Amino acid sequence: IILGIIYAQLVPDSVEGTALLRQTMLTIYSTFMVIVGIVIWLCLANEKSHVLTEYEISRQTDRLKAEIEAHKETDRALQDAKDFAEQANTAKSRFLTGISHELRTPLQSIIGYAQLLEKRQDIPGHHHNALRIMRRSGEHLSDLIEGLLDISKIEADQVELQESDFSLFALIHGLSMMFQLRCEQRSLDWQVHWQLKGREIIGMEEI
Numbered sequence: 001i002i003l004g005i006i007y008a009q010l011v012p013d014s015v016e017g018t019a020l021l022r023q024t025m026l027t028i029y030s031t032f033m034v035i036v037g038i039v040i041w042l043c044l045a046n047e048k049s050h051v052l053t054e055y056e057i058s059r060q061t062d063r064l065k066a067e068i069e070a071h072k073e074t075d076r077a078l079q080d081a082k083d084f085a086e087q088a089n090t091a092k093s094r095f096l097t098g099i100s101h102e103l104r105t106p107l108q109s110i111i112g113y114a115q116l117l118e119k120r121q122d123i124p125g126h127h128h129n130a131l132r133i134m135r136r137s138g139e140h141l142s143d144l145i146e147g148l149l150d151i152s153k154i155e156a157d158q159v160e161l162q163e164s165d166f167s168l169f170a171l172i173h174g175l176s177m178m179f180q181l182r183c184e185q186r187s188l189d190w191q192v193h194w195q196l197k198g199r200e201i202i203g204m205e206e207i
Helices: 002-009 015-119 125-155 168-185
Strands: 193-196 199-202
Touching: 002 015, 015 125, 125 168
Parallel strands: none
Antiparallel strands: 193 199
16 A cells, blocks of 8 residues: 555556656565564464473373372372271281280299209109200290291381300200100101311200
8 A cells, every 4th residue: 555655646657667666666565464474474473382392291291290190199009009008007016915824924924934944853864865855846836936026026127136155055056956756756867967176966965
């Protein structure tokens, strides 16, 4: 419209001037339209890019929300499993403590009677040996029960290590007496051989 108004205001004196003015106006109009077309194309491209960017951001946001919900669900499942395991562990510890107490009470009575009978002089010698095996077997079971209690303490992070001296010979001798009794029940021969500091000890006479 502006170019048309300008063209109408300019009245050339000759036909050649009119043609030149018309050609000039057409050239300006064509150049202006090309520039406008390029600007419009850039604006549309920018708008499309903006829409695509918003769509991609929205899609990534939805994916992140879904992953967050999945992680929350996994955390809840892990927490439930942890709570269940802790409850089961607590129940197991209570069971071990209770059963250890129930086993230790009659076992102490057996060990006590075996010690009293060992001190009597009117009992034959081979019975003394059986009473000694009974007492040591009871003490071994008592140690195993204490070990069960130690397991509960370890799980509760309450275990305390205490160093103490012990006789390895006495320990193996007690185990040997228990195995010897079972071997005699099956008519088997049981013998212990020691190899200590370059010399061999047969039997348990030096204990």
